Amino acid sequence: MSDPQIIIDNLKTCWASCRELYGSLDGDQWDVGSHCPDWTVKGVLAHQVSVEQALSGWIPESVETPHPFGEIADFFTAAMAMEGPALVALADETWAARAAQLEALDDEVFARGSVTPVGPGTYGRFMAIREFDHWMHERDCRTPLGLPTNNGGPAAEMAMTEVHLSVGYIAGKKVGLADGASMHFEITGAIERDIYVAVDGRAGEVDHVENPTVTLHCDSMAFMDLTCGRIDPEVPIAAGLVSWSGDEQIGAHAARNLRFTM
Structure with missing residues (x-):
């Protein structure tokens, strides 16, 4: 299995696990404070969705290609205005589209130079950081909600590697x-x-x-x-x-x- 496919598979694992979590919530659970001080559980999901919306269709030509994160604020505001079930449906749609986009890319794109949240790197590294973000944010919500977490497996290993580096x-x-x-x-x-x-x-x-x-x-x-x-x-x-x-x-x-x- 190629490294790009490992990244994609781990992202899909994270998205599926997040979908299971958020799809099970109702009522006041959305307003519980997460482990991210400024965000409720709903805010964390809004963040997860809005970043992937901004990344949808964005492919860098080189490390000089500007990132698309200027669009996140508007996506986040719109997401926060939704009720929980509608936001979960948007997450489903967004993550499925992102998975399809990533699956359609060849290895050259993942190896291509790209801006990343930790400085110049590759598009593949950027997506590995996205996997880390989703993995961590799920636990930012599950733990305050008193819900169990599975902290092992390939997705967890990839997330820890971002800290290891x-x-x-x-x-x-x-x-x-x-x-x-x-x-x-x-x-x-x-x-x-x-x-x-x-x-x-x-x-x-x-x-x-x-x-x-x-x-x-x-x-x-x-x-x-x-x-x-x-x-x-x-x-x-x-x-x-x-x-x-x-x-x-x-x-x-x-x-x-x-x-x-x-």
Whole structure:
């Protein structure tokens, strides 16, 4: 299976799971506050739909092609004016159209240079970031609603990879790991990964560190919530979902300073 097809399949998995979630809601559930401070559950869905509406039909020629996000505000306003069932129907229509558009593209388009939310990249990377966004936003709603989540599988792995790609920045800039220090992210739970970062002038991922300065032990969903700034770090720390070994001071600081995006 090609990388573009993996991206498409994981996007479709996210959209189907979101459709199941939002299609089950009624009444006051739409007005529950999500893990995104400015948005209710309805606001999250309106955001998810409006971004895909803006991306519909947009294909970059190069990294110089402007993104279409200037259109999002109007789409979002229109989406928020809808009742829940009508918004779910719009989501169905929009996501089905986006899936068809992506399926019709050849691999060259996915490899083509493109602006992305994290700087110059490829169209494929942009779509992988979209997958991360949808995966995370579903959990931004399910958790406050008290609904269960399946936090493993290929879609979850792809979403975590978007955070994984930024571990050097997280360790170096957010945690402030000093030159010569190293860090092991021991991720367990629904997703299992061992990620190592060392600082040699600049923090960057390395294959392995035998005796890291600090090891951060994280449940995978707690790791995602903390790096994305979704929850108070004291909550997973108190629950035993995040702990540390090695340098006590660095570990305690790291566990509370993983946020690099929202």
